[in-house]
Amino acid sequence: MNQSPDNEKGRKPGFGLILHLHPRKVKESTLRFNLTFGLGGMAALLVVVQVVTGLLLKFHYEPSPENAYNSILNLQDSLLFGRMLRSIHHWSSIVLLWVVFLHLLRVAFTGAYRKPRHASWIFGLALLILVVLSNFTGYLLPWDQLSYWAVTISTSLLAYVPLIGDSVRAALLGGKEVGQATLTNFFNLHTGVIPLLLAVLMAYHFWRIRRAGGVIVAEKDKEGPMVDTRPHLVNREFVVAMALLAFIILVSSLFDAPLRERANPSFSPNPAKAPWYFMGLQELLIHFHPFFAIVVFPVTVLAAASWLPYIKLEDRNQGIWFLSDNGIRSAKFVLVSGIVFTVLFIGFSELLPDPELLLPSVPSLVTKGFFPFAILAVTLWFFLKQIRQKFSLNRSEIIQSVIIVMIVSYAVLTLTGIFFRGEGMNLMWPWKV
Numbered sequence: 479m480n481q482s483p484d485n486e487k488g489r490k491p492g493f494g495l496i497l498h499l500h501p502r503k504v505k506e507s508t509l510r511f512n513l514t515f516g517l518g519g520m521a522a523l524l525v526v527v528q529v530v531t532g533l534l535l536k537f538h539y540e541p542s543p544e545n546a547y548n549s550i551l552n553l554q555d556s557l558l559f560g561r562m563l564r565s566i567h568h569w570s571s572i573v574l575l576w577v578v579f580l581h582l583l584r585v586a587f588t589g590a591y592r593k594p595r596h597a598s599w600i601f602g603l604a605l606l607i608l609v610v611l612s613n614f615t616g617y618l619l620p621w622d623q624l625s626y627w628a629v630t631i632s633t634s635l636l637a638y639v640p641l642i643g644d645s646v647r648a649a650l651l652g653g654k655e656v657g658q659a660t661l662t663n664f665f666n667l668h669t670g671v672i673p674l675l676l677a678v679l680m681a682y683h684f685w686r687i688r689r690a691g692g693v694i695v696a697e698k699d700k701e702g703p704m705v706d707t708r709p710h711l712v713n714r715e716f717v718v719a720m721a722l723l724a725f726i727i728l729v730s731s732l733f734d735a736p737l738r739e740r741a742n743p744s745f746s747p748n749p750a751k752a753p754w755y756f757m758g759l760q761e762l763l764i765h766f767h768p769f770f771a772i773v774v775f776p777v778t779v780l781a782a783a784s785w786l787p788y789i790k791l792e793d794r795n796q797g798i799w800f801l802s803d804n805g806i807r808s809a810k811f812v813l814v815s816g817i818v819f820t821v822l823f824i825g826f827s828e829l830l831p832d833p834e835l836l837l838p839s840v841p842s843l844v845t846k847g848f849f850p851f852a853i854l855a856v857t858l859w860f861f862l863k864q865i866r867q868k869f870s871l872n873r874s875e876i877i878q879s880v881i882i883v884m885i886v887s888y889a890v891l892t893l894t895g896i897f898f899r900g901e902g903m904n905l906m907w908p909w910k911v
């Protein structure tokens with residue numbers, strides 16, 4: 479292969495920056511695309527795209543309820559490539575969320591959360607939260623009907639968080655309602671605090687990955703050959719980066735970032751929906767007591783995810799997607815069961831009488847909270863026990879099953895909230911809007 483000559487320090491020209499991120503040599507087996515799908519690198523590139531486009535948007539954007547909407551109109555119509563700039567920022571933010579989520583799944587499925595990668599996993603969770611917060615704080619900035627009411631709905635959910643909910647909401651909104659103070663807060667968080675935290679955590683994330691000896695490899699490849707980072711890894715990263723950028727530019731030139739009519743605080747659309755990534759939570763709110771929907775479910779999931787690296791596992795599920803054919807079969811079975819179960823759950827919850835009305839003397843925290851939550855937990859436990867026996871699964875495969883169930887359930891809840899809820903958040907067919 480044609481290689482550029484090393485300079486006097488023994489380095490290839492232009493290699494210095496790359497060596498801050500990568501070691502000089504990497505395991506050949508880690509170059510296989512289907513090990514990482516390049517998702518971590520894509521996430522890093524998208525954050526850079528967001529920072530660059532965000533900084534350029536800042537030149538034109540005015541964070542005040544009077545001028546925000548007009549500044550966006552002006553940016554789109556009068557500035558050369560203004561519309562394109564905004565669309566790139568908009569679509570990249572969505573792709574970023576998906577990429578980070580898929581990266582989390584790949585890490586979880588290849589068992590890369592286990593020691594010595596536990597800190598990468600835990601700080602990865604923090605990065606995921608930051609990416610969600612970046613999306614959420616950016617959502618308000620265009621100050622149109624969609625953004626205004628989505629943020630009003632989402633922040634009103636904080637009221638259900640005991641003890642701190644009201645104060646956090648008041649601090650975030652800078653008052654009782656979404657207004658100038660909220661826009662100032664969101665703008666500063668979006669363009670200052672969150673990007674700074676992202677940069678610091680990303681740097682730590684990368685350092686931990688290097689400290690752990692690079693990305694995970696399967697046991698059988700541990701003694702495999704090493705290759706030069708450049709050209710082998712760098713060229714591959716370049717191809718993935720170019721393909722991703724081309725995709726973002728293509729989507730942004732075909733579809734403009736949406737902008738509805740200017741925000742009108744005295745006219746609430748019906749239904750008023752949260753941003754799409756919170757729609758699963760809004761859907762849960764229809765079926766469960768708010769304390770369970772907004773606090774118990776998310777906290778349980780986050781606690782379980784943080785606990786994951788500390789579960790004792792005897793098997794060698796590292797760097798491999800599935801340990802056995804049975805594991806693949808059970809994953810498919812769990813996927814379909816999760817979808818069917820969640821659809822049935824929504825249907826029954828809609829058709830059966832409201833437990834609050836059936837037992838008016840019992841607090842709704844019990845009838846719509848503890849009680850259905852306990853039934854759900856027992857059903858899940860029983861289901862996992864059954865599939866463990868049916869497919870002779872080990873602990874890693876059980877963990878994969880739990881992850882699949884949670885993800886498909888949240889996906890079904892989200893899709894229901896987005897497409898099957900109409901006026902008054904009642905169920906409806908999407909084509910009858």
Ligand code: HEM
Pocket residue numbers: 525528529530531532533535536539550564567568571574609612613614616617618619620668669670673676735736
């Ligand atoms: C991970 C990083 C980021 C994400 C996920 C993100 C996401 C978003 C989203 C979803 C919007 C609303 C866009 C729309 O649909 O109209 C937005 C708007 C905006 N963002 Fe960001 N952003 C990020 C970083 C930044 C940074 C670093 C800056 C500036 C330093 C910035 C400046 C802006 C500005 C000025 C707007 C308002 C313009 C508009 O809405 O079109 N963003 N951002």
Ligand code: HEM
Pocket residue numbers: 514515516517518519521522525578581582585590591595598599600601602603605606609680683687690692693694
């Ligand atoms: C802005 C968000 C993120 C960025 C930029 C990022 C970046 C990266 C990169 C570049 C890698 C190495 C290459 C690869 O695995 O594709 C990596 C590995 C890793 N990431 Fe992330 N990541 C992010 C979010 C997350 C999240 C949400 C998690 C999980 C909760 C996570 C956990 C890990 C772990 C455990 C590794 C080591 C994987 C291994 O050794 O095979 N990261 N990350």
